[in-house]
Amino acid sequence: MSTKLKNKEQETSEKPKELSGSSMLIEALAQEGVDVIFGYPGGAILPTYDEIYKTGIHHVLARHEQGAIHAAEGYARVSGKPGVCIVTSGPGATNVITGIADAMIDSLPLVVITGQVATTVIGTDAFQEADIIGITMPITKHNYQVRSVEEFPRIIKEAFHIATTGRPGPVLIDLPKDVSLATGIFDYETEVNLPGYQPTLVPNRLQIRKVVDAVTKAKRPIILAGAGVLHGKASEELLSYVEATKIPVVNTLLGLGGFPGDHDLFLGMGGMHGTYTANMAIYESDLLISIGARFDDRLTGNLAHFAPNARVVHIDIDPAEIGKNIKTEIPVVGDAKLAVQMLLEEQEKMGDTADWCAKLQGMKQEYPLWYKEDGETIKPQNLIELIHEVTNGEAIVTTDVGQHQMWSAQFYRFNKPNRWVTSGGLGTMGFGFPAAIGAQFAEPESPVIAVIGDAGFQMTAQELSLLQELNLPVKIVIVNNASLGMVRQWQQLFHGERYSNSLFPVQPNFVKLADAYDIKGMRVDQLSDLKGALKEMLAHPGPVLMDIRVAKEENVYPMISPGKGQHQMEGVKPL
Incomplete structure (x- = not known):
């Protein structure tokens, strides 16, 4: 065959095709x-x-739409790629609302496709019709x-472009x-043209130099590393920058894993149930460099006491997040990876942080996380430590x-990015197990444990x-204290020990439940x-459900009570 003829055939094959709307969707998903x-x-x-059905594209049939959307979130969080969820109209669409809101506040890239009644009957209260556009407008990126x-x-x-660029988030179609069912020309080669949506990726060099100057002058600097470090794939750059500048690091809850948890300059998680050292470091700092964190209330506590003597840099x-909750002196709008790379390029003279780092290291040794063993x-803290030990982190x-979320954040030291999948901003019960299913699809060879x-x-x-159908090797560890644990803790501390509807005197037999699904069940x-x-659980090649009976009245400490500042932590105990 001549080159001329071959090129002509290629041109013919690349001409836009006429497809149905459904075929267009499947073809577009393949191209994405x-x-x-x-x-x-x-x-x-x-x-x-x-x-x-016709194309054989890999579809995972959840048993409830909530399971589908949370699995898509887990997939997105671990893979960094957009999670795709498809459901029907009406109740199918409304059943994914919680997951969409969860993804929005935690900046997870999702493309959610909902069926809808025919255009000819929209607005007539047709069977299984719901105004999903109106419902989801406040909780989608678009x-x-x-x-x-x-x-x-x-x-x-456009949906895939919007979901994955700038600050990631869910987009609904x-x-x-x-x-x-209608047919039309499928042309997917057109470039995205959204004049009103142009995220700033490259930070302003002048603002970067202001940060460099502030770092040079600071005596007590701190880096607050949030989920933006992970979304921006900036973990390696952050590590290089920290080792060059010797600035200690505090992670937010969703930022865990963005900086190695066993590094000497890591101080732990900040916030309501963060470490004493992390919170005191923020409180005593004279320069706070926030990278991809949004200063939510569970991090800051009483705003009047949050980093009261610090100049604040917000990257x-x-x-929209800069200056929203905390007054910012040096704003830097841009991609976290590029921002940290530019800081490394510009930072020639380092500040003297030796005394500051020595003080914080002493604080880490004197005020570690602790719990009291009881025969x-x-x-639960010991449970998480042992899970870390048997999995080598x-x-x-x-x-x-x-x-269980707070104990996992405190006692499982995350040294790599995208190993930690949790519902942060929305705080969604029911998230963790289906998210583990999505995470397992994202990394089939990695151990996935749903705590x-x-x-x-x-x-x-x-x-x-x-798990039964696909033999997914997800390991489920139920931290069983027979209660709504955090609700019970707050009722104990702030509501006179009136345990209104937070205790479970009767529970299912979780081992028998696992057996009903032909899944290995264990109770300890x-x-x-x-x-x-735990070793037996990990050695088993398929799924396992473990019912771990833990101390029923154990509370999460340390803790910043509502209205208190970071320096007013309770449950802090010197070694």
Whole structure:
């Protein structure tokens, strides 16, 4: 075949094709490199599911739409790629609302496709109709309702672009059934043109030099590293910068893993249940460099006492976060990776932090995290320490929200990025287990452990069926204190020990539940049996559910009570 003829055939094959709306979606997902979809079918989205059947694209059928959206979140958090979730209209769409809100506040890139009734009956209260555009407008980075098949390719391309650029977040596409059936030209080669959406990636060099000058003059500098370090893939650059400048690091809850947890200059997690050293370092600092953190209330405590003597540098790709909660002296808008690279380039003279670092190292030694052992009773802190030991700190750990989340953050030292998957800003019960399923798809060869409270697990326990069907080697560790642990703790501390609807006198037999799904189940009550059981769990090639009975009235400490400042932590105990 001649080169001329071959080129002519290539041109012909590359001409835009005429496809149905559903076919366009599947073709676009393939071109975007999507390797797995999480979802649940229904009437309005059936044309799309028919295309999924024809093409054989990898679809994971969750047992509830909430499971699908949280699995997509876990996949996105670990892989760094957009998680894709497809559900039907009405209740299918409303069942993913919590996951969308969770992804929005935690900056997770999602593309969510919801079926919708035909355009001819939108607004008539048709069967399984819900105004998902109106419902999700406040909790999406952007949303679309497709009104013609001709605009669908552009919408899909824009959705992936918006979800993954700038500050990541969820984008929703509402697809009416008649549009999914209609045919049109599929042209996916057009460039994205969004004049109103132009995220600033490259920081202003003048602002970077102001930071450099501030670092040179500072005596007590601190870096607060948030999830933006992870989203910006800036972990290596941050490590290089810290080792060059000798500036200690505090992580936010969602920033854990962005800086090695065993590094000498790591002070721990800051905030309500952070370490004493991390919070006191922020309180006593004279320069606070925030990278990709949003200064939420669980981090800051009483704003009047947050870094009261510090000049504040805020590096963030989202300008709306700068100055929102904390007065910022040196704002830097841009990508975290580029910002830290530029700081490294510009920082020639280092500040003298030797005395400051020595003081903080002494503080770390004198005021470590602690708990009191109690014979054969399993303390949850000891459980997390042992999980870290038997996994060599290499596991991907997912959690819901509450006491087990805080103990995991405190006692599982994360040395690598994207090993920590938790619901931070929204605090969603039921998140951790399906998120572990998504994480396992993102990294099939990595150990994935869902550390879950006994209450939160019951919110999405039906996804055990997925472990059974796919033999996913997810390990579930239920931290069972027979209560809504954090609710019970707050009722004890602030509501006169009136435990209103927070205790579970009756629970399911979790081992029998696992057996019902043909999954290995284990129950551990004694501390002396725990390490061996955890090793047995990890050695098992398939999924495992462990019911770990821990001390029922153990509380999470240290703690900054509501209205208190970072220097007013309770439960701090010198070594």
